[in-house]
Amino acid sequence: MDNIYQHFRSEEKDFIDQVIQWKQFVEDRYAPKLVDFLDPRQIHILKSIIGNEQSVKYGIFGGNSDCERNRVLLYPDYYSPSPEDYQIALLEVKYPSKFVTLTHRQVLGTLMSIGLKREKFGDILCQNERIQFFIAKELLDYIKLEFRQIGKTSIQLLEIPLSDAISTGEVWQEIQTTVSSLRLDAVLSSVYNISRQKAQTLIAHGLVKINWRIVEQSAFICEEGDVLSARGHGRCKLLSFDGKTKKEKWRIKAGVLK
Structure with a gap:
């Protein structure tokens, strides 16, 4: 140990x-x-x-x-x-979906703004107009009291069985690419097919996360198994590093969320 x-x-x-x-x-x-x-x-x-x-x-x-x-x-x-x-509850958000569009980011931001730590609730599920999220049961009373609107939209929370969770239907596309180094800016540039300068700008503005935490250093070294996300470009998993090419570039296999 x-x-x-x-x-x-x-x-x-x-x-x-x-x-x-x-x-x-x-x-x-x-x-x-x-x-x-x-x-x-x-x-x-x-x-x-x-x-x-x-x-x-x-x-x-x-x-x-x-x-x-x-x-x-x-x-x-x-x-x-x-x-x-495991003491988990599933809540569905009821709101006037004919008139308002709510996003994953808005739900996450509102949950955080009422004082909930990120580790107190689980996945937020969005499918068409339906929104659900998992939460620790010990916080049910608190959230029903405090979580009454998202932005300017009034909402209601309905507790439903775990078996009624919607399927998000996420599709991961596997890609193979090469990078000159395992620096974050180089990996982002290659995986998302953007310029290295654009990658550095995203990183500097706090718009890039590794393993769900903001990283603002372009020189941060990525590892196998890391999950990367860049605002506006989605998420990817670094599945494996498969050695180097003759030109000393790293071969990377990644899964990109489409």
């Missing part, structure tokens, strides 16, 4: 320490520990730390099998978790 930090980025140290504390809690109490919604990068780190531990197991559930953000239940070997253990 002493050398666990060397396998991850320095800015991930605090989260690694948190996972170690959660693991210790389960071992000491011999009882399950439910944590908030984690993004895929955090779940990757948690899996790496817990590994194939015999004394501590983990379960992952975000409301349905397609969720990107999931709550994690750490539990001792005797325990058999059920979906109810």
Whole structure:
């Protein structure tokens, strides 16, 4: 465990320490520990730390099998978790869709503006005019009280069964490309087919995220498994780095969300 930090980025140290504390809690109490919604990068780190531990197991559930953000239940070997253990509710947003168009970004911004931390709610699902989101059950009363409008549009929240979650129908297209370096600006330029200067401008203006966190350094080094997003250009996953070409360029396989 002493050398666990060397396998991850320095800015991930605090989260690694948190996972170690959660693991210790389960071992000491011999009882399950439910944590908030984690993004895929955090779940990757948690899996790496817990590994194939015999004394501590983990379960992952975000409301349905397609969720990107999931709550994690750490539990001792005797325990058999059920979906109810994850304490997740599904809310549908009712609004005058004939007259108003609401976006994923507006819903996310409003949830954050009423004081909710991002880890307290899961995926936001949008399909045509329908909008739903998963939330930690312990916040149901609070959100029903505080979340009454998005922008100037009045809304109502309806709690519905998890089984009624809409399918977003995301389609990922796999591409292969080459980059001169693994710097963020170079990778963005190649994956999104934009100029390197345009990539640098997006980064400098805080419009680029890696693993759901804003990165403003063009020289940031990308790694396999990173999820990148650039405002106006969608998201991509860096699936694998497949060595270098004769001209010393990196071969990259990526999935781009269309």
